[in-house]
Amino acid sequence: MVQLGDDPDDAFLNNGRDPMTGFMTALSNSPAAATDFFNRTDPQDNAEWVLKDRPAFDDTPLNSNDGNQSRDATGNALVAAATGVNPDDPHAVPVEHTAENRHLLDRSLKIISGVGDDFAPEMRDDMAKVLVNYGDEVNHTASSLADDHSDPRQLDRHQLLEVTKQVSRDQNAYGILNDGLNREMVRDIYADHPSDPKETLLRAGHTVGFLEEASAHQRGDRPAERRSLHRAGGPTAEAGRPVDGRQPEPRQQQQVHDYIRDQRRRLRRQRPCSGTGRWSVNNGASLLLGRLAVRTGGSQRRTRSVAAAAVTVVLLTATACSGSRDYAVPDKACGVTVDSDSLSPLLPNGKKLTEKSYDAGPESPRCRLLVDQQLVVYLSGDVVAGDTDPIKVQDRALVRLGSPAAADIGDDAVIADRGAMAVAGCAYKGKQQRFAVLVQLQRNVPENVSKRRDALRSFLRSYFPKAMEKQGCQ
Structure with a gap:
């Protein structure tokens, strides 16, 4: 040295x-x-x-x-x-x-x-x-x-x-x-x-x-x-x-x-x-x-x-463990229209639901859902080059989310115990690109792992195509 x-x-x-x-x-x-x-x-x-x-x-x-x-x-x-x-x-x-x-x-x-x-x-x-x-x-x-x-x-x-x-x-x-x-x-x-x-x-x-x-x-x-x-x-x-x-x-x-x-x-x-x-x-x-x-x-x-x-x-x-939910489950998340029935199982009980978005660039929307000021769901989207495999790039992170397994959403998708990712090819600003959505849960809601994975699959199936459409990825 x-x-x-x-x-x-x-x-x-x-x-x-x-x-x-x-x-x-x-x-x-x-x-x-x-x-x-x-x-x-x-x-x-x-x-x-x-x-x-x-x-x-x-x-x-x-x-x-x-x-x-x-x-x-x-x-x-x-x-x-x-x-x-x-x-x-x-x-x-x-x-x-x-x-x-x-x-x-x-x-x-x-x-x-x-x-x-x-x-x-x-x-x-x-x-x-x-x-x-x-x-x-x-x-x-x-x-x-x-x-x-x-x-x-x-x-x-x-x-x-x-x-x-x-x-x-x-x-x-x-x-x-x-x-x-x-x-x-x-x-x-x-x-x-x-x-x-x-x-x-x-x-x-x-x-x-x-x-x-x-x-x-x-x-x-x-x-x-x-x-x-x-x-x-x-x-x-x-x-x-x-x-x-x-x-x-x-x-x-x-x-x-x-x-x-x-x-x-x-x-x-x-x-x-x-x-x-x-x-x-x-x-x-x-x-x-x-x-x-x-x-x-x-x-x-x-x-x-x-x-x-x-x-x-x-x-x-x-x-x-509070037995009540005092907030209404929204029909939009991060500006994307969603089926509130698919989002509801991923949210814990509490008094107030808030959403916080932040700017990571026009091709990388990011937002957080918080209940009583505690982060519960993190959502991100990314437009990437057509030859990039987002699931492969995030392989280690998905493993850390717990037992990732393939799912039939978009062109490729993975459901884990505490998160999920879906990917599909699309035309974006005249180029053939790929769009990826990552969902991460900060709470074990629902408590049952099997039900949580089913809830993630249902939410991603509803959210992903509409998030891709909102991004302008056709």
Whole structure:
């Protein structure tokens, strides 16, 4: 690697552009090349060099407030390498992780956990994005009671905790990680159906506790003698009672219960849920707080933060179990006339449906359908060259959507568990082109996978030809 001067802290010796900035920027735009670069260990270990050993050179020595651009670029390249997604592409969709992606994630956790507080601040938000992209594995690991090296989904828990500590040093990065894992916990609650409905919420409690433990360690407010959340006698499920037998301070306990009382009042305005849903709303917050109260250390701000994290999971769960739909299902989606009966099964219950479109170019319509400000359906269309196969291009993304199978829609189509795509040739502006529509679901609605796939097929059959007509593709 090229060094620009003898002393990385001397702005005069290093008055120029660090070539690594441009190289890392190029890698971030080519995920496959980035993965190959970070995984190479001969003639040197590239990942260890750029994440740990390489000195930083300031591209802009006269501006002390802009961070280090080389490290910013390296963070973006790490995201591309570990996730397989270009972080600079606003329309990129998640892809299936390869063995090489996962290998790099494991190595990155090992390297960064060993660096400790010397980990570059510019890369904290990038590492948060990587962990969110691996939300299933991170949530699974954080909610596990112990290491299990035979479990392929589980990461190294000690290394994950150390890296989460570094992420928690940056408020924005920690927010990215919290938001992403909250959504993963809710997805777990929707998708998993254990024999005991308490299990998924207890797992969510473990994950929130794991995040708070990392943050508390980093703040330096952990007690000298570490307390375990998982005593041999099992957790206490009563609200506000920590599992190590200690009672929280009365003021702390009252703050938590006041917060939950306010949220429950809001929930009572909705129609009561039944079965698992009712259990989630009535008891979920209590069980989560039973796991978490020990971690708050009496601080009002941290107490409310932990309570908010717990209630986030419960409230998002309650949104889906509310028994009413207070909005009318539209007969248009993204400006395309649709059969509302085909769209309805893909929408959850809630109070308000909104649509948000954004400009990705005249040949690439995009829009989102949100219920109560939560994304539920993502729709995109693209006019592409006649010799391009959109389904082949999106093959890995479709696999990640779950068990894609061919369908008889347009010239070619695929239906997956949480999405679908259809393609057809057409004449567009005097050229023979192809038009593709991609549907992605952000909620497991309907809950039954077979019914969800049937609903996706019915919607795509209604939506696709009219979307193609609206685009002017004949």
